[in-house]
Amino acid sequence: TIYVITPTYTRLVQKAELTCAEQLVSEFLALSGLALRWRAQAGTPPGGSREGLRWRGRQQGAWWSRAFAADDDNTYSVQLFEEMRGTQLVSVWPVGLVGGMRYERPVVEGGRVVRFHTGWRPSRPFPLDMAGFAVSLRLVLVNPESRFVGDAPMGFLESSFLQGLVTMDELEPKAEMCTKVLVWHTRTEKPKMKREEALQKQGCKVVECGEQHRDGLSRTRSYKENT
Amino acid sequence: TIYVITPTYTRLVQKAELTCAEQLVSEFLALSGLALRWRAQAGTPPGGSREGLRWRGRQQGAWWSRAFAADDDNTYSVQLFEEMRGTQLVSVWPVGLVGGMRYERPVVEGGRVVRFHTGWRPSRPFPLDMAGFAVSLRLVLVNPESRFVGDAPMGFLESSFLQGLVTMDELEPKAEMCTKVLVWHTRTEKPKMKREEALQKQGCKVVECGEQHRDGLSRTRSYKENT
Ligand SMILES: O=c1ccn([C@@H]2O[C@H](COP(=O)(O)OP(=O)(O)O)[C@@H](O)[C@H]2O)c(=O)[nH]1
Ligand SMILES: O=c1ccn([C@@H]2O[C@H](COP(=O)(O)OP(=O)(O)O)[C@@H](O)[C@H]2O)c(=O)[nH]1
Ligand SMILES: [Mn+2]
Ligand SMILES: [Mn+2]
Numbered sequence: 001t002i003y004v005i006t007p008t009y010t011r012l013v014q015k016a017e018l019t020c021a022e023q024l025v026s027e028f029l030a031l032s033g034l035a036l037r038w039r040a041q042a043g044t045p046p047g048g049s050r051e052g053l054r055w056r057g058r059q060q061g062a063w064w065s066r067a068f069a070a071d072d073d074n075t076y077s078v079q080l081f082e083e084m085r086g087t088q089l090v091s092v093w094p095v096g097l098v099g100g101m102r103y104e105r106p107v108v109e110g111g112r113v114v115r116f117h118t119g120w121r122p123s124r125p126f127p128l129d130m131a132g133f134a135v136s137l138r139l140v141l142v143n144p145e146s147r148f149v150g151d152a153p154m155g156f157l158e159s160s161f162l163q164g165l166v167t168m169d170e171l172e173p174k175a176e177m178c179t180k181v182l183v184w185h186t187r188t189e190k191p192k193m194k195r196e197e198a199l200q201k202q203g204c205k206v207v208e209c210g211e212q213h214r215d216g217l218s219r220t221r222s223y224k225e226n227t
Numbered sequence: 228t229i230y231v232i233t234p235t236y237t238r239l240v241q242k243a244e245l246t247c248a249e250q251l252v253s254e255f256l257a258l259s260g261l262a263l264r265w266r267a268q269a270g271t272p273p274g275g276s277r278e279g280l281r282w283r284g285r286q287q288g289a290w291w292s293r294a295f296a297a298d299d300d301n302t303y304s305v306q307l308f309e310e311m312r313g314t315q316l317v318s319v320w321p322v323g324l325v326g327g328m329r330y331e332r333p334v335v336e337g338g339r340v341v342r343f344h345t346g347w348r349p350s351r352p353f354p355l356d357m358a359g360f361a362v363s364l365r366l367v368l369v370n371p372e373s374r375f376v377g378d379a380p381m382g383f384l385e386s387s388f389l390q391g392l393v394t395m396d397e398l399e400p401k402a403e404m405c406t407k408v409l410v411w412h413t414r415t416e417k418p419k420m421k422r423e424e425a426l427q428k429q430g431c432k433v434v435e436c437g438e439q440h441r442d443g444l445s446r447t448r449s450y451k452e453n454t
Contacts (some may be wrong), residue, residue, distance in 0.1 A: 012324060015431030016302035016411035020247065023305055027254040075243035078250055097239060119422025184243035187416040195327030195346025 001065040002081055003039040003137070008072045013188050017072040028081050052195045064092075068134040073188045080182040082132035090166045093175035095159040098185035104129060106171060106178045111180070113171040121128070125159040132184045133158070139165055156169075230290040230364070231265040235299045240415050244299040248407055255308050267299070293318075295361040300415045307409040310401040311361035317393045320402035322359045325412035330406045331356060333398060340405070341396040352386040355393075358410045360385070366392055 004186045006021060008014060018040055025038045066087045070076065084091055092113060095104030096227040099119045104127070113196040126133075140146055143165055175182050233248060235241060245267055252265045285330055297303065311318055319334030319340065326346045331354070333340040347356040367373055379387045379412045387453075402409050 012329065013411070015408070016323065016413050019304050019411075020302050023254050024250060026305075027250050075247050077246050078253075083268040095244065100419055100421065100425075102239065102423060119426065134301055181242070184240070184246075186240055186243050186418070189414040189416050191413070192322040192327055193329065196329060198327075199346065 002084060002134075003065055003067045003118040003160045004081075005067065006038065006070045008040045008042045012191050012193070014072070016110050017188065020063045021070070021072060024076055024078065028078050038070075061192050066134050067135045067137050067140070068124055069130050071100040071185075072129060073186060074131050075184040075186045077182040080175075083182065086172075087134050087136050088172060089139050089170055090133055090135050091174045092128060092178065092182070093173070094178050095129045095183045096181040096184035098129045098131075103181050104132070106132075106173060108173045111173070111177070113173055114168075121155060125157060126162040127155075128158050128162075129185060129198060131185060133162070133171075135162075135165065229311060229361075230292055230294045231308075232294065233267045233297045233299050235267045239363060239418050239420070241299070244415065248297070248299060251303055251305065255305050256417045261282065265297075265373045278393075292364040293361050294364050294367070296357050298358060298412075300413060301358050302411040304409040307402075310318045310409065313399075314361050314363050315399060316366050316397055317360055317362050317389060318399040318401045319355060319405065320400070320410070321405050321408045322356045323411035325356045325358075330408050331359070332408075333359075333400060333402045335404040336401070338404070339396050341395075341454040348382060353389040355385050355389075356412055357385055358412060360389070360398075362389075363390065413427055 004025070006018075009020065021038065021040070059063060066084055068081075068084055080093070084092060092106045094103045096103045098104050101117075102118040104116065104118045106128070107115045107117050116122060116127045121127060146164050148157060151161045231252070233245075237244065248265065248267070293311055295311055307320070310320060319333045321330045323330045325331050328344075328346040331343065331345045333355070334344050343349060343354045348354060373388060373391050375384060376387045380398075406430045
Protein backbone atom coordinates (compact mmCIF):
# COMPACT_ATOMS: atom_id res chain seq x y z
CA THR A 1 0.00 0.00 0.00
CA ILE A 2 1.09 3.52 -0.71
CA TYR A 3 -0.35 6.25 1.46
CA VAL A 4 -0.49 9.65 -0.11
CA ILE A 5 -1.11 12.55 2.23
CA THR A 6 -2.11 15.87 0.80
CA PRO A 7 -2.19 18.98 2.96
CA THR A 8 -4.88 21.24 1.60
CA TYR A 9 -6.86 24.31 2.60
CA THR A 10 -9.99 26.09 1.54
CA ARG A 11 -9.51 28.52 -1.31
CA LEU A 12 -11.04 29.16 -4.70
CA VAL A 13 -8.96 26.64 -6.59
CA GLN A 14 -9.28 23.87 -4.00
CA LYS A 15 -12.02 21.89 -5.71
CA ALA A 16 -10.14 21.98 -8.98
CA GLU A 17 -6.92 20.77 -7.34
CA LEU A 18 -8.60 17.95 -5.47
CA THR A 19 -10.55 16.81 -8.55
CA CYS A 20 -7.28 16.46 -10.39
CA ALA A 21 -5.69 14.56 -7.49
CA GLU A 22 -8.61 12.18 -7.11
CA GLN A 23 -8.51 11.34 -10.80
CA LEU A 24 -4.83 10.65 -10.59
CA VAL A 25 -5.49 8.14 -7.85
CA SER A 26 -8.27 6.36 -9.80
CA GLU A 27 -6.00 6.22 -12.78
CA PHE A 28 -3.24 4.65 -10.72
CA LEU A 29 -5.63 2.09 -9.28
CA ALA A 30 -6.82 1.21 -12.76
CA LEU A 31 -3.27 0.67 -13.97
CA SER A 32 -1.69 -1.21 -11.09
CA GLY A 33 -2.71 -3.95 -8.71
CA LEU A 34 -1.36 -1.89 -5.85
CA ALA A 35 -3.48 -0.26 -3.22
CA LEU A 36 -3.06 3.46 -2.94
CA ARG A 37 -4.83 5.41 -0.28
CA TRP A 38 -5.03 9.11 -0.56
CA ARG A 39 -6.03 11.47 2.13
CA ALA A 40 -6.57 15.18 1.87
CA GLN A 41 -5.73 16.73 5.20
CA ALA A 42 -7.67 19.94 5.43
CA GLY A 43 -6.97 23.00 7.48
CA THR A 44 -3.29 22.43 8.08
CA PRO A 45 -1.47 25.63 8.94
CA PRO A 46 0.85 27.17 6.32
CA GLY A 47 4.02 25.11 6.16
CA GLY A 48 2.39 23.18 8.96
CA SER A 49 3.19 19.92 10.61
CA ARG A 50 1.96 17.51 7.94
CA GLU A 51 1.58 14.98 10.70
CA GLY A 52 -0.78 13.10 8.41
CA LEU A 53 2.27 11.28 7.17
CA ARG A 54 1.94 9.31 10.35
CA TRP A 55 -1.82 8.93 10.23
CA ARG A 56 -1.70 5.24 9.42
CA GLY A 57 1.11 4.60 11.85
CA ARG A 58 -1.11 3.15 14.51
CA GLN A 59 -3.12 1.02 12.11
CA GLN A 60 -2.78 -2.56 11.09
CA GLY A 61 -0.90 -3.39 7.96
CA ALA A 62 0.94 -0.14 7.74
CA TRP A 63 4.24 -1.78 8.50
CA TRP A 64 5.10 -2.56 4.88
CA SER A 65 3.57 0.54 3.41
CA ARG A 66 5.13 3.60 1.92
CA ALA A 67 4.09 7.17 2.45
CA PHE A 68 4.38 10.17 0.23
CA ALA A 69 3.40 13.74 0.97
CA ALA A 70 1.71 15.23 -2.10
CA ASP A 71 0.94 18.93 -2.30
CA ASP A 72 -2.41 19.57 -3.92
CA ASP A 73 -1.07 21.87 -6.61
CA ASN A 74 1.85 19.81 -7.94
CA THR A 75 1.62 17.78 -11.14
CA TYR A 76 2.21 14.04 -10.79
CA SER A 77 2.86 11.39 -13.37
CA VAL A 78 1.17 8.09 -12.55
CA GLN A 79 4.57 6.50 -13.11
CA LEU A 80 5.85 8.24 -9.97
CA PHE A 81 3.71 6.02 -7.78
CA GLU A 82 5.09 2.93 -9.50
CA GLU A 83 8.58 4.14 -8.72
CA MET A 84 7.98 4.49 -5.01
CA ARG A 85 6.56 0.95 -4.61
CA GLY A 86 9.83 -0.73 -3.77
CA THR A 87 11.00 1.81 -1.20
CA GLN A 88 12.95 0.13 1.61
CA LEU A 89 13.81 3.18 3.71
CA VAL A 90 13.66 6.44 1.75
CA SER A 91 13.48 6.71 -2.03
CA VAL A 92 14.32 9.88 -3.96
CA TRP A 93 13.88 11.31 -7.47
CA PRO A 94 14.03 14.61 -9.37
CA VAL A 95 11.40 17.34 -8.99
CA GLY A 96 10.72 19.71 -11.88
CA LEU A 97 10.24 23.47 -11.76
CA VAL A 98 11.32 23.92 -8.17
CA GLY A 99 13.66 26.21 -6.28
CA GLY A 100 14.08 28.56 -9.21
CA MET A 101 15.45 25.72 -11.33
CA ARG A 102 14.19 23.62 -14.23
CA TYR A 103 14.56 20.76 -11.81
CA GLU A 104 16.38 19.69 -8.69
CA ARG A 105 17.67 16.17 -8.35
CA PRO A 106 19.89 13.85 -6.40
CA VAL A 107 23.04 13.13 -8.41
CA VAL A 108 23.79 9.40 -8.59
CA GLU A 109 27.19 7.80 -9.11
CA GLY A 110 27.71 4.05 -8.99
CA GLY A 111 24.09 3.55 -7.97
CA ARG A 112 24.31 5.82 -4.90
CA VAL A 113 23.34 9.40 -4.24
CA VAL A 114 26.55 11.37 -3.90
CA ARG A 115 25.26 14.95 -3.90
CA PHE A 116 22.28 17.09 -4.81
CA HIS A 117 21.73 19.34 -7.79
CA THR A 118 19.95 22.30 -6.27
CA GLY A 119 19.98 26.03 -6.81
CA TRP A 120 19.61 27.01 -3.19
CA ARG A 121 21.58 26.20 -0.04
CA PRO A 122 23.15 22.98 -1.22
CA SER A 123 24.65 22.74 2.27
CA ARG A 124 21.32 21.62 3.72
CA PRO A 125 21.50 17.99 4.93
CA PHE A 126 18.77 16.95 2.46
CA PRO A 127 18.20 19.72 -0.08
CA LEU A 128 15.07 18.03 -1.45
CA ASP A 129 11.54 19.20 -2.01
CA MET A 130 8.73 17.48 -0.14
CA ALA A 131 7.64 16.00 -3.48
CA GLY A 132 11.09 14.47 -3.99
CA PHE A 133 10.95 11.50 -1.63
CA ALA A 134 8.82 8.72 -0.16
CA VAL A 135 9.48 6.93 3.12
CA SER A 136 8.72 3.48 4.35
CA LEU A 137 6.17 3.71 7.11
CA ARG A 138 8.10 1.04 8.99
CA LEU A 139 11.01 3.48 9.20
CA VAL A 140 8.76 6.16 10.61
CA LEU A 141 7.28 3.75 13.14
CA VAL A 142 10.60 2.52 14.49
CA ASN A 143 11.67 6.15 14.87
CA PRO A 144 8.88 7.50 17.04
CA GLU A 145 10.73 10.76 17.53
CA SER A 146 10.67 11.56 13.78
CA ARG A 147 8.36 14.38 12.84
CA PHE A 148 7.84 17.33 10.58
CA VAL A 149 8.92 20.35 12.55
CA GLY A 150 6.28 22.96 11.82
CA ASP A 151 8.59 25.85 12.67
CA ALA A 152 11.68 24.56 10.87
CA PRO A 153 13.50 27.40 9.07
CA MET A 154 12.38 27.80 5.47
CA GLY A 155 13.67 24.96 3.33
CA PHE A 156 14.67 22.85 6.30
CA LEU A 157 11.40 20.99 6.82
CA GLU A 158 12.47 18.07 4.65
CA SER A 159 15.96 17.98 6.15
CA SER A 160 14.68 18.07 9.71
CA PHE A 161 12.44 15.11 8.99
CA LEU A 162 14.90 12.97 7.05
CA GLN A 163 17.98 13.69 9.14
CA GLY A 164 17.09 11.30 11.93
CA LEU A 165 15.90 8.59 9.56
CA VAL A 166 18.50 8.04 6.91
CA THR A 167 21.92 9.02 5.60
CA MET A 168 22.66 10.25 2.10
CA ASP A 169 24.21 6.99 0.95
CA GLU A 170 21.19 5.02 2.14
CA LEU A 171 18.85 6.96 -0.17
CA GLU A 172 17.35 4.80 -2.92
CA PRO A 173 17.46 6.56 -6.29
CA LYS A 174 14.35 6.04 -8.46
CA ALA A 175 13.21 7.35 -11.85
CA GLU A 176 16.10 5.81 -13.79
CA MET A 177 18.79 6.82 -11.34
CA CYS A 178 17.23 10.23 -10.87
CA THR A 179 17.41 11.15 -14.54
CA LYS A 180 13.65 11.44 -15.19
CA VAL A 181 11.27 14.13 -14.02
CA LEU A 182 7.94 12.57 -12.95
CA VAL A 183 6.67 15.29 -10.64
CA TRP A 184 6.55 19.05 -11.14
CA HIS A 185 6.25 21.68 -8.47
CA THR A 186 3.69 23.63 -10.46
CA ARG A 187 1.70 26.36 -8.78
CA THR A 188 -1.81 27.37 -9.66
CA GLU A 189 -2.49 31.06 -10.07
CA LYS A 190 -4.80 32.60 -7.54
CA PRO A 191 -7.80 33.48 -9.70
CA LYS A 192 -8.85 37.11 -9.86
CA MET A 193 -12.44 37.62 -8.81
CA LYS A 194 -12.78 41.24 -9.80
CA ARG A 195 -16.04 40.94 -11.74
CA GLU A 196 -17.69 39.19 -8.87
CA GLU A 197 -16.45 41.87 -6.46
CA ALA A 198 -17.55 44.62 -8.83
CA LEU A 199 -21.06 43.21 -8.96
CA GLN A 200 -21.17 43.17 -5.18
CA LYS A 201 -19.81 46.73 -4.92
CA GLN A 202 -22.52 47.94 -7.27
CA GLY A 203 -24.82 46.96 -4.44
CA CYS A 204 -26.39 44.12 -6.34
CA LYS A 205 -28.84 42.21 -4.26
CA VAL A 206 -26.94 39.15 -3.19
CA VAL A 207 -28.60 35.81 -3.81
CA GLU A 208 -27.53 32.72 -1.92
CA CYS A 209 -26.60 30.04 -4.42
CA GLY A 210 -27.32 27.29 -1.93
CA GLU A 211 -26.58 23.65 -2.37
CA GLN A 212 -27.29 23.52 -6.05
CA HIS A 213 -23.70 24.52 -6.79
CA ARG A 214 -21.81 21.77 -5.07
CA ASP A 215 -18.63 23.00 -6.57
CA GLY A 216 -16.75 23.38 -3.32
CA LEU A 217 -16.05 26.98 -4.20
CA SER A 218 -16.56 28.97 -1.00
CA ARG A 219 -19.93 27.55 -0.18
CA THR A 220 -20.39 30.09 2.56
CA ARG A 221 -20.18 33.02 0.16
CA SER A 222 -23.16 34.24 -1.67
CA TYR A 223 -23.38 35.96 -5.02
CA LYS A 224 -25.58 37.85 -7.39
CA GLU A 225 -26.17 36.64 -10.90
CA ASN A 226 -26.37 39.43 -13.43
CA THR A 227 -29.46 38.74 -15.40
CA THR B 228 -15.98 9.21 -30.39
CA ILE B 229 -15.06 12.42 -28.69
CA TYR B 230 -12.21 14.40 -30.17
CA VAL B 231 -10.40 16.65 -27.75
CA ILE B 232 -8.15 19.27 -29.26
CA THR B 233 -5.62 21.02 -27.08
CA PRO B 234 -3.73 24.01 -28.37
CA THR B 235 -0.35 24.03 -26.66
CA TYR B 236 3.02 25.71 -26.96
CA THR B 237 6.52 25.17 -25.71
CA ARG B 238 7.19 26.61 -22.29
CA LEU B 239 8.55 25.41 -18.97
CA VAL B 240 5.29 24.01 -17.67
CA GLN B 241 4.28 22.31 -20.92
CA LYS B 242 5.37 18.79 -20.04
CA ALA B 243 3.57 19.00 -16.69
CA GLU B 244 0.36 20.20 -18.35
CA LEU B 245 0.41 17.54 -21.03
CA THR B 246 1.18 14.78 -18.53
CA CYS B 247 -1.90 15.76 -16.60
CA ALA B 248 -4.02 15.86 -19.76
CA GLU B 249 -2.81 12.48 -20.97
CA GLN B 250 -3.64 10.89 -17.64
CA LEU B 251 -7.09 12.36 -17.74
CA VAL B 252 -7.67 10.72 -21.08
CA SER B 253 -6.45 7.29 -19.89
CA GLU B 254 -8.68 7.63 -16.87
CA PHE B 255 -11.65 8.37 -19.07
CA LEU B 256 -10.90 5.42 -21.32
CA ALA B 257 -10.65 3.15 -18.28
CA LEU B 258 -14.03 4.32 -17.01
CA SER B 259 -16.11 4.41 -20.17
CA GLY B 260 -16.49 2.30 -23.26
CA LEU B 261 -16.33 5.42 -25.37
CA ALA B 262 -13.47 6.29 -27.63
CA LEU B 263 -11.81 9.57 -26.88
CA ARG B 264 -9.05 10.89 -29.06
CA TRP B 265 -6.93 13.66 -27.82
CA ARG B 266 -4.59 15.74 -29.83
CA ALA B 267 -2.17 18.35 -28.64
CA GLN B 268 -1.77 20.91 -31.36
CA ALA B 269 1.61 22.51 -30.91
CA GLY B 270 2.81 25.87 -32.06
CA THR B 271 -0.54 27.54 -32.49
CA PRO B 272 -0.27 31.31 -32.32
CA PRO B 273 -1.62 33.09 -29.22
CA GLY B 274 -5.39 33.09 -29.42
CA GLY B 275 -4.81 31.42 -32.73
CA SER B 276 -7.07 29.64 -35.12
CA ARG B 277 -7.53 26.35 -33.26
CA GLU B 278 -8.31 24.83 -36.62
CA GLY B 279 -7.56 21.48 -35.04
CA LEU B 280 -11.22 21.33 -34.16
CA ARG B 281 -11.72 20.41 -37.77
CA TRP B 282 -8.77 18.09 -38.06
CA ARG B 283 -10.91 14.99 -38.25
CA GLY B 284 -13.39 16.60 -40.56
CA ARG B 285 -12.11 14.93 -43.65
CA GLN B 286 -11.79 11.51 -42.05
CA GLN B 287 -14.09 8.56 -42.01
CA GLY B 288 -16.37 8.10 -39.04
CA ALA B 289 -16.15 11.66 -37.84
CA TRP B 290 -19.74 12.31 -38.74
CA TRP B 291 -21.18 11.21 -35.41
CA SER B 292 -18.37 12.47 -33.28
CA ARG B 293 -18.19 15.38 -30.91
CA ALA B 294 -15.36 17.81 -30.55
CA PHE B 295 -14.19 19.77 -27.58
CA ALA B 296 -11.38 22.29 -27.42
CA ALA B 297 -9.42 21.78 -24.19
CA ASP B 298 -6.80 24.27 -23.07
CA ASP B 299 -3.78 22.56 -21.60
CA ASP B 300 -3.88 24.42 -18.30
CA ASN B 301 -7.54 23.99 -17.35
CA THR B 302 -8.72 21.40 -14.82
CA TYR B 303 -11.19 18.82 -16.12
CA SER B 304 -13.36 16.36 -14.28
CA VAL B 305 -13.66 13.02 -16.07
CA GLN B 306 -17.40 13.41 -15.72
CA LEU B 307 -17.29 16.34 -18.15
CA PHE B 308 -16.51 13.98 -21.03
CA GLU B 309 -19.44 11.78 -20.09
CA GLU B 310 -21.67 14.84 -20.26
CA MET B 311 -20.68 15.76 -23.79
CA ARG B 312 -21.32 12.27 -25.20
CA GLY B 313 -24.89 12.91 -26.23
CA THR B 314 -24.29 16.24 -27.94
CA GLN B 315 -26.61 16.67 -30.94
CA LEU B 316 -25.53 20.14 -32.08
CA VAL B 317 -23.83 22.15 -29.34
CA SER B 318 -23.84 21.28 -25.65
CA VAL B 319 -22.99 23.76 -22.89
CA TRP B 320 -22.17 23.75 -19.15
CA PRO B 321 -20.68 25.99 -16.45
CA VAL B 322 -16.98 26.86 -16.27
CA GLY B 323 -15.38 27.61 -12.91
CA LEU B 324 -12.94 30.43 -12.07
CA VAL B 325 -13.31 32.30 -15.31
CA GLY B 326 -13.89 35.90 -16.35
CA GLY B 327 -13.23 37.24 -12.87
CA MET B 328 -16.08 35.14 -11.46
CA ARG B 329 -16.39 32.02 -9.36
CA TYR B 330 -18.04 30.55 -12.41
CA GLU B 331 -19.88 31.51 -15.57
CA ARG B 332 -22.82 29.46 -16.74
CA PRO B 333 -25.78 29.30 -19.08
CA VAL B 334 -28.97 29.88 -17.10
CA VAL B 335 -31.60 27.26 -17.86
CA GLU B 336 -35.36 27.66 -17.55
CA GLY B 337 -37.78 24.96 -18.63
CA GLY B 338 -34.95 22.88 -20.02
CA ARG B 339 -33.66 25.64 -22.33
CA VAL B 340 -30.86 28.16 -22.09
CA VAL B 341 -32.49 31.56 -21.65
CA ARG B 342 -29.48 33.73 -20.78
CA PHE B 343 -25.91 33.60 -19.56
CA HIS B 344 -24.49 34.32 -16.14
CA THR B 345 -21.27 36.14 -16.94
CA GLY B 346 -19.32 39.00 -15.43
CA TRP B 347 -18.22 40.55 -18.68
CA ARG B 348 -20.04 41.77 -21.78
CA PRO B 349 -23.19 39.73 -21.37
CA SER B 350 -24.28 41.25 -24.68
CA ARG B 351 -21.96 38.96 -26.63
CA PRO B 352 -23.95 36.48 -28.73
CA PHE B 353 -22.43 33.52 -26.86
CA PRO B 354 -20.67 34.75 -23.71
CA LEU B 355 -19.07 31.36 -23.08
CA ASP B 356 -15.53 30.27 -22.48
CA MET B 357 -13.93 27.87 -24.95
CA ALA B 358 -14.09 25.22 -22.21
CA GLY B 359 -17.85 25.69 -21.87
CA PHE B 360 -19.13 23.88 -24.95
CA ALA B 361 -18.70 20.88 -27.27
CA VAL B 362 -19.92 20.66 -30.83
CA SER B 363 -21.05 17.83 -33.01
CA LEU B 364 -18.55 17.35 -35.80
CA ARG B 365 -21.43 16.77 -38.17
CA LEU B 366 -22.56 20.32 -37.51
CA VAL B 367 -19.10 21.64 -38.31
CA LEU B 368 -18.94 19.57 -41.48
CA VAL B 369 -22.28 20.72 -42.87
CA ASN B 370 -21.22 24.30 -42.19
CA PRO B 371 -17.95 24.46 -44.09
CA GLU B 372 -17.71 28.20 -43.58
CA SER B 373 -17.57 27.82 -39.77
CA ARG B 374 -14.19 28.62 -38.27
CA PHE B 375 -12.38 30.10 -35.36
CA VAL B 376 -11.50 33.62 -36.37
CA GLY B 377 -7.94 34.11 -35.18
CA ASP B 378 -8.28 37.87 -35.08
CA ALA B 379 -11.72 38.02 -33.44
CA PRO B 380 -11.89 40.81 -30.83
CA MET B 381 -11.00 39.57 -27.34
CA GLY B 382 -13.80 37.45 -25.92
CA PHE B 383 -15.52 37.05 -29.28
CA LEU B 384 -13.71 33.95 -30.51
CA GLU B 385 -16.35 31.62 -29.12
CA SER B 386 -19.21 33.80 -30.33
CA SER B 387 -17.81 34.13 -33.82
CA PHE B 388 -17.55 30.36 -34.09
CA LEU B 389 -20.94 29.46 -32.60
CA GLN B 390 -22.94 32.24 -34.18
CA GLY B 391 -23.27 30.59 -37.58
CA LEU B 392 -23.91 27.14 -36.13
CA VAL B 393 -26.60 27.42 -33.53
CA THR B 394 -29.06 29.67 -31.74
CA MET B 395 -29.32 30.15 -28.00
CA ASP B 396 -32.46 28.07 -27.66
CA GLU B 397 -30.87 25.18 -29.53
CA LEU B 398 -28.06 24.88 -26.97
CA GLU B 399 -28.19 21.60 -25.03
CA PRO B 400 -27.62 22.17 -21.31
CA LYS B 401 -25.47 19.52 -19.58
CA ALA B 402 -24.10 19.06 -16.05
CA GLU B 403 -27.50 18.88 -14.40
CA MET B 404 -29.03 21.77 -16.30
CA CYS B 405 -25.84 23.80 -15.95
CA THR B 406 -25.81 23.67 -12.16
CA LYS B 407 -22.55 21.72 -11.73
CA VAL B 408 -19.02 22.90 -12.32
CA LEU B 409 -16.99 20.13 -14.00
CA VAL B 410 -14.25 22.24 -15.58
CA TRP B 411 -12.18 25.06 -14.13
CA HIS B 412 -10.29 27.71 -16.02
CA THR B 413 -7.27 27.37 -13.76
CA ARG B 414 -3.99 28.93 -14.80
CA THR B 415 -0.57 27.62 -13.96
CA GLU B 416 1.95 30.13 -12.64
CA LYS B 417 4.90 30.79 -14.85
CA PRO B 418 7.73 29.31 -12.78
CA LYS B 419 10.57 31.61 -11.78
CA MET B 420 13.91 30.39 -12.96
CA LYS B 421 16.09 32.84 -11.09
CA ARG B 422 18.51 30.32 -9.57
CA GLU B 423 19.20 28.80 -12.92
CA GLU B 424 19.75 32.24 -14.44
CA ALA B 425 22.00 33.25 -11.54
CA LEU B 426 24.17 30.19 -12.08
CA GLN B 427 24.54 31.09 -15.71
CA LYS B 428 25.34 34.73 -14.93
CA GLN B 429 28.10 33.65 -12.56
CA GLY B 430 29.71 32.38 -15.73
CA CYS B 431 29.36 28.74 -14.78
CA LYS B 432 30.58 26.47 -17.48
CA VAL B 433 27.43 25.31 -19.17
CA VAL B 434 26.99 21.57 -19.57
CA GLU B 435 24.58 20.17 -22.12
CA CYS B 436 22.16 17.85 -20.36
CA GLY B 437 21.48 15.91 -23.53
CA GLU B 438 18.86 13.32 -24.06
CA GLN B 439 19.07 11.82 -20.61
CA HIS B 440 16.56 14.35 -19.34
CA ARG B 441 13.61 13.61 -21.54
CA ASP B 442 11.47 15.89 -19.51
CA GLY B 443 10.36 18.09 -22.35
CA LEU B 444 11.63 21.11 -20.50
CA SER B 445 13.36 23.26 -23.09
CA ARG B 446 15.52 20.52 -24.49
CA THR B 447 17.49 23.01 -26.47
CA ARG B 448 18.72 24.87 -23.41
CA SER B 449 21.72 23.75 -21.54
CA TYR B 450 22.57 24.12 -17.90
CA LYS B 451 25.27 23.82 -15.30
CA GLU B 452 24.82 21.63 -12.29
CA ASN B 453 26.27 23.13 -9.14
CA THR B 454 28.37 20.40 -7.64
O1 LIG C 1 -2.42 27.28 4.91
C1 LIG C 1 -2.08 26.36 4.17
C2 LIG C 1 -1.18 26.56 3.10
C3 LIG C 1 -0.85 25.49 2.30
N1 LIG C 1 -1.38 24.25 2.56
C4 LIG C 1 -1.05 23.13 1.68
O2 LIG C 1 0.32 22.90 1.77
C5 LIG C 1 0.85 22.50 0.50
C6 LIG C 1 1.98 23.44 0.08
O3 LIG C 1 1.46 24.78 -0.01
P1 LIG C 1 1.72 25.70 -1.30
O4 LIG C 1 1.39 24.92 -2.53
O5 LIG C 1 1.02 27.00 -1.11
O6 LIG C 1 3.31 25.93 -1.16
P2 LIG C 1 4.45 26.06 -2.26
O7 LIG C 1 3.90 25.68 -3.61
O8 LIG C 1 4.85 27.50 -2.23
O9 LIG C 1 5.51 25.12 -1.80
C7 LIG C 1 -0.32 22.52 -0.49
O10 LIG C 1 -0.82 21.18 -0.66
C8 LIG C 1 -1.33 23.42 0.19
O11 LIG C 1 -2.68 23.09 -0.15
C9 LIG C 1 -2.25 24.03 3.60
O12 LIG C 1 -2.73 22.91 3.81
N2 LIG C 1 -2.58 25.09 4.40
O1 LIG D 1 1.05 31.06 -28.05
C1 LIG D 1 0.20 30.32 -27.56
C2 LIG D 1 -0.53 30.68 -26.41
C3 LIG D 1 -1.45 29.79 -25.92
N1 LIG D 1 -1.65 28.57 -26.50
C4 LIG D 1 -2.59 27.62 -25.94
O2 LIG D 1 -3.86 28.20 -25.98
C5 LIG D 1 -4.61 27.83 -24.82
C6 LIG D 1 -5.08 29.09 -24.08
O3 LIG D 1 -3.94 29.85 -23.69
P1 LIG D 1 -3.76 30.39 -22.18
O4 LIG D 1 -4.00 29.25 -21.21
O5 LIG D 1 -2.46 31.08 -22.07
O6 LIG D 1 -4.95 31.46 -22.13
P2 LIG D 1 -5.93 31.88 -20.94
O7 LIG D 1 -5.79 30.90 -19.79
O8 LIG D 1 -5.50 33.26 -20.56
O9 LIG D 1 -7.30 31.82 -21.56
C7 LIG D 1 -3.70 26.94 -23.94
O10 LIG D 1 -3.99 25.57 -24.17
C8 LIG D 1 -2.32 27.30 -24.45
O11 LIG D 1 -1.39 26.23 -24.30
C9 LIG D 1 -0.96 28.22 -27.64
O12 LIG D 1 -1.13 27.11 -28.17
N2 LIG D 1 -0.05 29.10 -28.15
MN1 LIG E 1 2.51 24.36 -4.20
MN1 LIG F 1 -5.38 28.98 -19.68
